[in-house]
Amino acid sequence: MPSRPRQATPAQAEFDTADRLHSAAIHLLRSLRIEDRTSGLSGPRLSALSVIVFAGPLPMSGLALAEQVQPPTITKLVRDMEREGLVERVRDAHDRRVLMVRATDRGRALLQEGRRRRVVRLAAALEKLPVADRKLLARAARLIDRLARPPAVGSRPPERGEAP
Amino acid sequence: MPSRPRQATPAQAEFDTADRLHSAAIHLLRSLRIEDRTSGLSGPRLSALSVIVFAGPLPMSGLALAEQVQPPTITKLVRDMEREGLVERVRDAHDRRVLMVRATDRGRALLQEGRRRRVVRLAAALEKLPVADRKLLARAARLIDRLARPPAVGSRPPERGEAP
DNA sequence: ATATTTAGTTAGACCAGCTAACTAATTCTA
DNA sequence: TAGAATTAGTTAGCTGGTCTAACTAAATAT
Numbered sequence A, B: 001m002p003s004r005p006r007q008a009t010p011a012q013a014e015f016d017t018a019d020r021l022h023s024a025a026i027h028l029l030r031s032l033r034i035e036d037r038t039s040g041l042s043g044p045r046l047s048a049l050s051v052i053v054f055a056g057p058l059p060m061s062g063l064a065l066a067e068q069v070q071p072p073t074i075t076k077l078v079r080d081m082e083r084e085g086l087v088e089r090v091r092d093a094h095d096r097r098v099l100m101v102r103a104t105d106r107g108r109a110l111l112q113e114g115r116r117r118r119v120v121r122l123a124a125a126l127e128k129l130p131v132a133d134r135k136l137l138a139r140a141a142r143l144i145d146r147l148a149r150p151p152a153v154g155s156r157p158p159e160r161g162e163a164p
Numbered sequence C: 001a002t003a004t005t006t007a008g009t010t011a012g013a014c015c016a017g018c019t020a021a022c023t024a025a026t027t028c029t030a
Numbered sequence D: 001t002a003g004a005a006t007t008a009g010t011t012a013g014c015t016g017g018t019c020t021a022a023c024t025a026a027a028t029a030t
Helices: A012-033 A043-054 A060-067 A071-083 A105-127 A131-147 B012-033 B043-054 B060-067 B071-083 B105-127 B131-147
Strands: A087-091 A099-103 B087-091 B099-103
Touching: A012 A043, A012 A105, A012 B012, A012 B043, A012 B105, A012 B131, A043 A060, A043 A071, A043 A099, A043 A105, A043 B012, A060 A071, A060 A099, A071 A087, A099 A105, A105 B012, A105 B131, A131 B012, A131 B105, A131 B131, B012 B043, B012 B105, B043 B060, B043 B071, B043 B099, B043 B105, B060 B071, B060 B099, B071 B087, B099 B105
Parallel strands: none
Antiparallel strands: A087 A099, B087 B099
16 A cells, blocks of 8 residues: 655655555454354453463553553443353452452463464465574564554563563 | 463464464554544544545445455445545446545545554654564565455556656 | 356445543542 | 541443344346
């Protein structure tokens, strides 16, 4: 979609790259979403469950922060996942306002499976690429994720269980 | 969120990369979506409008194909964008079943502006990266987009205005 | 002339996100 | 220490994007 008429804007190259990344992300997620119906785990759920499993039990607010969404979004997400037995909410003893979320065994198991399903097609496509391209994408993935969390840059104390 | 226990699976490295790309795409789009409210153009709209502008007037079905979504999704998307004066639908004279979609001047103008808005934060972040990283991301964006359109691979003739 | 195929829409569902307004628990302060 | 302010989370209600199933209308094939 890019390849628009060049104008003498500063940072035109960066703009184009940003634009292409944007499109690529949309198309990537759309193509992955095909697997949702069978796996029962959408992208956002998979992503949240992943945080819950690997960043240990954490408060609702922590999850909202990690996922970069507003609290009500997390309320709904966790409520639905709780209904399906993937996570549990436990009232914190020290501060009875906070609810700690943790994964159930079933949640842990489904994370593996769901992730495999959702990502397997992409992984298969990756296998067909030349080694250099695969390496490039591995590095790019890390870069993008760092780039995509601008409010956090340098300002958010690392969450429990988060890589330093 | 990856960094899971290594198992001796074939293609473990590709799986991890795919997983990371998945997360990165989710977080990227979430971070970009913040600009939506001000621009009036969400990701999907921006993406569709971009196709309409640069791939010229095209039938609804062509847009659905390009965007990799089902026809009803396009019906709604285009209907809403038409309401806002961004695109028009014209009955094709030769085959009166098909509706050609084309951008209005207003649509064209808003595309520029909306894209700028939505992507400007990311572009700014890119500018702060070392040159090598920027180049890497530019290449990665193209790779990802190609990867993410598996049904089209090799089968779709390049659209007008699309880089060859 | 009818049957089949194709393009698009409508209806109805679901999920993910938001803001605004609320409750309950905690902490601050006068 | 009583009341005010803050914090954690929920509820209600909206928008948007996506899907499938069932439909209409036009074109094509038998």
